[in-house]
Amino acid sequence: MPQGAPFSMAPSVPEKLKEEQEDIQDMFAITRGTRSHGSRRLITSLAVAGVAALALSACASGDAGGESTEGGVELTMWTRAATQIQSEAFVEAYNAGHDNQVKLTVIPTDDYQAKVGAAAGSKSLPDLFASDVVFAPNYTSQGLYLDLTDRIDALPFADDLAQSHIEVGTFEGSKYVVPHTMDLSVLFYNKDLYTQAGLDPEQGPTTLAEFGEHARAIDALGLDGVSGTFFGGNCGGCQVFTWFPSVWATGDGVMNEDGTESLLASDSAKEVYAFYRGLVADGIVGAGTKDETGATWTGPFPDGTVGVMPMPSTMLGSMPENTGVVPIPGPDGGESTFVGGDSIGIAASSENPDAAWEFLEWSLGDEAQLEVLAKNGDVVARTDLAKNKYSEKDPRVVTINEVAAKGVTPKSLKFGEAFNDPNGPWLVLTREAVFGSGADIDKNNDAITAVLAE
Amino acid sequence: MTTHAVADAQKLTTAARPPERRKSTPWMRRRARLGWLYAAPTAIFVLLLFVVPLFTVGQMSLSDWSLLGGDKGLNAPGNFTGLADNPLLWPSVGFTLTYTAIVTVIMLTLALGIALIVQEASRWNSFLRTAILVPSALGLASASLLFWGLYSPNIGPISPVLEWLGIIDEPMSFLGTPTAALWSTVFLVVWRFTGFYMLILMVGLQGIPADIYEAARIDGAGRWQTFRRITLPLLRPSIAMTLILCITGSLLAFDQFYILTKGGPDNSTITIVQLIYREAFQKFDLGAAAALSVVVLVALVIINVVQVRALREKE
Numbered sequence: 216m217p218q219g220a221p222f223s224m225a226p227s228v229p230e231k232l233k234e235e236q237e238d239i240q241d242m243f244a245i246t247r248g249t250r251s252h253g254s255r256r257l258i259t260s261l262a263v264a265g266v267a268a269l270a271l272s273a274c275a276s277g278d279a280g281g282e283s284t285e286g287g288v289e290l291t292m293w294t295r296a297a298t299q300i301q302s303e304a305f306v307e308a309y310n311a312g313h314d315n316q317v318k319l320t321v322i323p324t325d326d327y328q329a330k331v332g333a334a335a336g337s338k339s340l341p342d343l344f345a346s347d348v349v350f351a352p353n354y355t356s357q358g359l360y361l362d363l364t365d366r367i368d369a370l371p372f373a374d375d376l377a378q379s380h381i382e383v384g385t386f387e388g389s390k391y392v393v394p395h396t397m398d399l400s401v402l403f404y405n406k407d408l409y410t411q412a413g414l415d416p417e418q419g420p421t422t423l424a425e426f427g428e429h430a431r432a433i434d435a436l437g438l439d440g441v442s443g444t445f446f447g448g449n450c451g452g453c454q455v456f457t458w459f460p461s462v463w464a465t466g467d468g469v470m471n472e473d474g475t476e477s478l479l480a481s482d483s484a485k486e487v488y489a490f491y492r493g494l495v496a497d498g499i500v501g502a503g504t505k506d507e508t509g510a511t512w513t514g515p516f517p518d519g520t521v522g523v524m525p526m527p528s529t530m531l532g533s534m535p536e537n538t539g540v541v542p543i544p545g546p547d548g549g550e551s552t553f554v555g556g557d558s559i560g561i562a563a564s565s566e567n568p569d570a571a572w573e574f575l576e577w578s579l580g581d582e583a584q585l586e587v588l589a590k591n592g593d594v595v596a597r598t599d600l601a602k603n604k605y606s607e608k609d610p611r612v613v614t615i616n617e618v619a620a621k622g623v624t625p626k627s628l629k630f631g632e633a634f635n636d637p638n639g640p641w642l643v644l645t646r647e648a649v650f651g652s653g654a655d656i657d658k659n660n661d662a663i664t665a666v667l668a669e
Numbered sequence: 670m671t672t673h674a675v676a677d678a679q680k681l682t683t684a685a686r687p688p689e690r691r692k693s694t695p696w697m698r699r700r701a702r703l704g705w706l707y708a709a710p711t712a713i714f715v716l717l718l719f720v721v722p723l724f725t726v727g728q729m730s731l732s733d734w735s736l737l738g739g740d741k742g743l744n745a746p747g748n749f750t751g752l753a754d755n756p757l758l759w760p761s762v763g764f765t766l767t768y769t770a771i772v773t774v775i776m777l778t779l780a781l782g783i784a785l786i787v788q789e790a791s792r793w794n795s796f797l798r799t800a801i802l803v804p805s806a807l808g809l810a811s812a813s814l815l816f817w818g819l820y821s822p823n824i825g826p827i828s829p830v831l832e833w834l835g836i837i838d839e840p841m842s843f844l845g846t847p848t849a850a851l852w853s854t855v856f857l858v859v860w861r862f863t864g865f866y867m868l869i870l871m872v873g874l875q876g877i878p879a880d881i882y883e884a885a886r887i888d889g890a891g892r893w894q895t896f897r898r899i900t901l902p903l904l905r906p907s908i909a910m911t912l913i914l915c916i917t918g919s920l921l922a923f924d925q926f927y928i929l930t931k932g933g934p935d936n937s938t939i940t941i942v943q944l945i946y947r948e949a950f951q952k953f954d955l956g957a958a959a960a961l962s963v964v965v966l967v968a969l970v971i972i973n974v975v976q977v978r979a980l981r982e983k984e
Contacts, residue, residue, distance in 0.1 A: 328950065328951075329949075329950035332736035332737055332949075332950060332953055333736070333950075335736070335737050336736055336737070336739065336955075353737065353953070354737065357735070357737035357738045358738075359737060449931075449933050449934060501823075502822045502823065502840045503821065503822025503823045503840075503842070505842070505845055505934075506822055506842055506844050506845045506934065507823075508931055508933065511821065511823055511824070514823060514824075515823060631951060632951055632952055635951075636947065636951045637931040637932055637933060638757060638931075638932045638933075638936050638939055638943075638947060638951075639951075642933075643935070643936070646934070646935055
């Protein structure tokens with residue numbers, strides 16, 4: 216990342232100096248007892264400063280509307296560590312070719328909401344801030360983002376933007392965010408281990424039952440440190456991301472439309488819990504599965520010690536060559552995905568909304584989508600670019616792009632409290648259902664509804 | 670403290686000046702003003718960093734105040750009555766008290782024992798002292814992260830080493846069960862803080878005059894008698910200080926649990942401060958978080974008043 220982005224205020228410096236000189240003169244004038252004269256001068260200089268400020272701001276917005284901003288504006292931007300790779304690539308590419316410079320701050324994923332909340336309280340939000348898409352409703356409903364409806368609708372490719380992201384970021388008919396990075400849950404499997412276990416390395420599981428068979432076959436190899444599968448057993452966010460798709464694949468939902476009632480005690484949901492429960496009972500899961508709080512849940516697969524497991528699609532670029540990709544199946548087939556990732560908007564308090572929009576517009580354009588996202592094997596945020604020169608070279612990316620259209624992004628104002636909170640009700644349900652007796656699913660589901668409906 | 674400084678300054682003035690100049694009020698006033706000037710920085714800091722935040726928290730606790738939306742008007746005493754509805758409140762109070770009791774007993778016993786061993790100056794003792802004190806130089810959050818890595822079933826080295834030595838057969842889970850998570854955290858905290866309390870107690874021990882011990886020896890007192898009748902009573906102020914620091918610190922435990930266990934497994938290690946954090950930053954409800962903070966503050970004041978009373982030296 217370029218450091219010390221060029222930052223120049225050349226045109227405004229002389230005015231600034233002059234104002235300061237006048238202010239200092241005024242101060243002396245007052246102490247010398249020539250108060251009336253002094254205050255008149257103070258008013259004059261304030262008026263001059265005001266006019267100058269107006270002229271400057273008018274000039275700035277005029278520039279931003281044009282091709283580029285003379286001298287450049289420094290924009291601040293926040294993102295969470297989970298999608299750091301993509302955000303850094305965007306910012307690097309943008310800074311290299313524009314006068315405006317974006318200064319990116321990456322914040323640990325677990326602390327991101329707290330940080331945004333604290334900054335919102337003290338009115339110190341950055342110009343641009345991304346958000347885990349499921350938390351976007353919390354921010355839009357509190358008016359932290361600038362209304363971008365007109366700007367988004369004016370984009371030539373407005374209808375091709377990932378609609379699940381746009382919908383979650385819409386509040387009372389206004390659009391506030393655009394997709395920034397797309398992170399889909401898909402099954403990754405280790406082709407080398409498949410071959411060793413006598414499985415077809417070109418044929419990943421198409422049902423949960425097959426997923427279980429494959430995982431058991433690999434575990435039966437008895438290789439040192441190698442396990443059939445792995446998941447974040449103490450991580451509500453991971454389980455939402457990797458288990459909900461199996462429920463959606465059956466055609467069932469996880470919440471009602473308003474996101475105020477939990478449907479996670481349905482028969483299909485119970486089948487999904489039972490499946491993972493079986494894997495745990497048979498010892499097919501890797502060491503530390505039950506304790507995994509989410510900080511290292513994607514760590515074991517790239518080490519080659521896991522046969523098959525649901526993973527985030529954004530990790531594909533950093534996976535070994537022998538990684539196979541298939542959609543997450545339901546218990547008896549079907550497929551779906553959690554359309555996660557980050558959406559991004561402009562803070563309502565930003566002083567540079569035009570320059571900030573310039574960056575967002577650029578990030579959604581053909582060049583940025585293809586050369587930044589697609590080139591690295593990431594999912595593009597526009598459906599019209601789903602088939603591109605890079606995806607054609609890698610059938611795995613085509614798989615991910617295709618399942619994106621069938622995916623879901625859950626929308627609820629209380630999503631974090633119900634599902635991501637490490638002490639929340641969803642984790643109580645899953646831990647009881649997968650590691651415990653499994654008898655309290657209905658009762659625990661009611662506890663989730665109680666939080667969602669609050 | 671600051672008023673003492675002013676008084677001292679005045680005393681100096683009166684001592685240095687002849688009696689007739691004592692009534693020279695402009696001079697006195699200037700000295701007094703100077704005194705206030707010296708006290709001002711501290712007073713301003715106390716006002717800005719303690720009194721103002723305290724009032725803000727008080728105001729929050731009586732308001733409907735969300736993290737993202739700001740102040741939305743009065744909500745008294747809704748925030749306080751709502752606390753009882755939280756199913757995690759009583760378990761977290763119970764856990765915090767249990768944790769405090771365990772940590773205080775283990776740590777202070779250990780710290781006193783080590784202080785007694787290393788108080789005499791010798792080359793080995795100064796090495797030992799330094800070794801025990803070094804963890805105190807590490808921030809608690811950094812120490813927690815270090816232990817999180819050591820305990821991790823994926824990357825932690827402890828379990829494989831124990832397996833290799835043949836002490837355990839299966840990978841050991843340090844944070845997997847409620848009991849294991851509690852004791853793993855206690856171990857971290859004892860490792861991190863014992864040196865600090867040892868230092869305080871050691872300074873106290875060195876403040877006991879050697880001739881008292883000599884007199885006791887001449888009178889034929891045994892080791893246990895010396896410890897029981899001389900060391901412990903004379904160490905009372907130091908013990909009182911460590912006890913108050915340790916109990917208050919443990920009741921306010923947060924970092925270590927936030928990093929190591931996140932309140933898990935199965936909500937078994939939630940401390941009261943974690944509950945405050947959760948209200949504020951997971952549920953975005955600053956009002957409820959402030960109400961809980963006020964309750965904790967009142968409880969801490971009461972606990973400390975009781976402790977100070979009980980441990981005060983009888984004069």
